[in-house]
Amino acid sequence: MDASGRKRIVIVGSGVAGSILAYGLRELGNVEVICLERATAEDHAEAGTGLNVGPNAIKALRLFQPELAALLEAESLPWLTWRISLTNGRELMNLPLSKVADNPGIRIRWSQLYALLRRPVQQHVRFGTEVTAMRYARAGEAGPIVVETIDRRTGRTVIDGVDLLVAGDGRYSRVRETFLGRPQPQFLGVCIFRLLIETARPDLVDDYEQWFNGPNRLLAFRIPGNATYIAGSFPILPDEDVPAEAKRPDVLRALYTPADGAPSAQCAFMIDAICNRVSEIHWARLQEAPAEFCDSNRRILLLGDAAHPMVPTLGQGATQAIEDACIAAAELRAAFADGVDGNITAALEKIEQRRRARVEFVVDFSRDATDTMLAGADPVSGSLAKTQPDFLARLVKLYRDVPAA
Structure with missing residues (x-):
C-alpha cells in the first residue's frame, strides 16, 4: 500500500x-x-525478430481491450492462411483461418509490438x-x-x-x-532458430507458411516494414545443446535442400538468406x-x-x-x-x-x-493429418473458445 x-x-x-x-x-x-x-524506452535489442499472434488473442483483445486490438490490427499485417509444403514445392495443406477462427491473427515485429503496447502505459513504467x-x-x-x-x-x-x-x-x-x-x-529434442531480414519478397513469401525436408522445417512470413521473418528447426538430442557444427552454413543448406537438389524458389530464397546471415541468427531449443x-x-x-x-x-x-x-x-x-x-x-x-x-x-x-518436427517424423503424413476433422476441431477450440468478457 x-x-x-x-x-x-x-x-x-x-x-x-x-x-x-x-x-x-x-x-x-x-x-x-x-x-x-x-530495457530503456528506446531499447528493443531483445526483440529483433517477428512473430505471429493467433486469432484467439485478437478476439480476446476485442472483447476486453478493444482500443488495444484496434491499435495492433492497424499497425500489423493480417494472418489469414496457414500453408504447409515440402521444400521441393509440393503443397500438403492450405488452410484459410476463416474456416477455424472468427477473425484473422496478425503478423508483426516484436519491437513494434512492444512499442505499441508500452506507449499507452509509459507513465507507469520505470524503464x-x-x-x-x-x-x-x-x-x-x-x-x-x-x-x-x-x-x-x-x-x-x-x-x-x-x-x-x-x-x-x-x-x-x-x-x-x-x-x-x-x-x-522438458526439452523436446528440437533446435529452433530465428532470423529477421530487412528484405521483402511478397511474390515468394507473404502470409504464414511452413516447408519440410524430412523433419527439418522452415517457417516464414512477411511483416510490416518490408521485412521477412524466417524460423528454422531440426531435430537434436533432447539432453544436449545445439551442436556447433549444425550452425555452419553448409550444414544448414543441406538440412533444407531436397534430395533431388532443387528447392522451390521460396525455399531457395530462405536458404540463401539463412546461410548468408548465420551470425545474426537467434538459437534456442524447444522446451516447456x-x-x-x-x-x-x-x-x-x-x-x-x-x-x-x-x-x-x-x-x-x-x-x-x-x-x-x-x-x-x-x-x-x-x-x-x-x-x-x-x-x-x-x-x-x-x-x-x-x-x-x-x-x-x-x-x-x-x-x-510438434510431431512433424521430431526425429524420424514423416512430414507428409503428419501434415496431411492436420487437414483432418480431429485436428481442425482442436484448432476451432483454440481459436474460437477464448475467455468470455
Missing part, C-alpha cells in the same frame, strides 16, 4: 502480459501500478530498472512484499508495501524462481515447463511465459500472454471496483480457475502439433 492508502501492484516486465495488465488497471483510482522494465531482490517483508519492513531495484540513472531503490507482485518477466522468470522455485524444463499461476499466499501472480513456458509450434506464446493479461486485468478490476478494498487473494484464485484448463489444453496441443 502506498502513502495515500492505495493498493500497490508491481509488475516485473513490460512485455506483452505486463503492458496489457498495466493498461487494464491504469484508471483504477485506488490502485498504484508500477511496471519495472530493465532501465532491474530487479535485484524481492521477498516477503521482514520484521520492521512495510509488506506484504518488498522489491529492491537498481535504476541506470538514479541508482538503488526499495519499493515496499507491495500488495501484489506480478511476474511478466518471461520464460526465465526471476520472480517465479524466487517465490516458487526454478521450474524444471509446468504451468503455475500463483504462490501459496496468493500475492504473486505469474503471467505469460513466466506462468506457462510452452513450445512455439502453434504461435501461442505471446497469444496466451495476451489472454492471461485480459483475464487478470478483468478480475483485478472487479476486485477493486467502485473503490472497494479489493480481495487480492480471491482475485488470484479466480484468475487461476479461469486460466488453468485453457492453458493446459494449449500447451498439450502445441506439443502434439
Whole structure:
C-alpha cells in the first residue's frame, strides 16, 4: 500500500502480459501500478525478430481491450492462411483461418509490438530498472512484499508495501524462481532458430507458411516494414545443446535442400538468406515447463511465459500472454471496483480457475502439433493429418473458445 492508502501492484516486465495488465488497471483510482522494465524506452535489442499472434488473442483483445486490438490490427499485417509444403514445392495443406477462427491473427515485429503496447502505459513504467531482490517483508519492513531495484540513472531503490507482485518477466522468470522455485524444463529434442531480414519478397513469401525436408522445417512470413521473418528447426538430442557444427552454413543448406537438389524458389530464397546471415541468427531449443499461476499466499501472480513456458509450434506464446493479461486485468478490476478494498487473494484464485484448463489444453496441443518436427517424423503424413476433422476441431477450440468478457 502506498502513502495515500492505495493498493500497490508491481509488475516485473513490460512485455506483452505486463503492458496489457498495466493498461487494464491504469484508471483504477485506488490502485498504484508500477511496471519495472530493465530495457530503456528506446531499447528493443531483445526483440529483433517477428512473430505471429493467433486469432484467439485478437478476439480476446476485442472483447476486453478493444482500443488495444484496434491499435495492433492497424499497425500489423493480417494472418489469414496457414500453408504447409515440402521444400521441393509440393503443397500438403492450405488452410484459410476463416474456416477455424472468427477473425484473422496478425503478423508483426516484436519491437513494434512492444512499442505499441508500452506507449499507452509509459507513465507507469520505470524503464532501465532491474530487479535485484524481492521477498516477503521482514520484521520492521512495510509488506506484504518488498522489491529492491537498481535504476541506470538514479541508482538503488526499495519499493515496499507491495500488495501484489506480478511476474511478466518471461520464460526465465526471476520472480517465479524466487517465490516458487526454478521450474524444471522438458526439452523436446528440437533446435529452433530465428532470423529477421530487412528484405521483402511478397511474390515468394507473404502470409504464414511452413516447408519440410524430412523433419527439418522452415517457417516464414512477411511483416510490416518490408521485412521477412524466417524460423528454422531440426531435430537434436533432447539432453544436449545445439551442436556447433549444425550452425555452419553448409550444414544448414543441406538440412533444407531436397534430395533431388532443387528447392522451390521460396525455399531457395530462405536458404540463401539463412546461410548468408548465420551470425545474426537467434538459437534456442524447444522446451516447456509446468504451468503455475500463483504462490501459496496468493500475492504473486505469474503471467505469460513466466506462468506457462510452452513450445512455439502453434504461435501461442505471446497469444496466451495476451489472454492471461485480459483475464487478470478483468478480475483485478472487479476486485477493486467502485473503490472497494479489493480481495487480492480471491482475485488470484479466480484468475487461476479461469486460466488453468485453457492453458493446459494449449500447451498439450502445441506439443502434439510438434510431431512433424521430431526425429524420424514423416512430414507428409503428419501434415496431411492436420487437414483432418480431429485436428481442425482442436484448432476451432483454440481459436474460437477464448475467455468470455
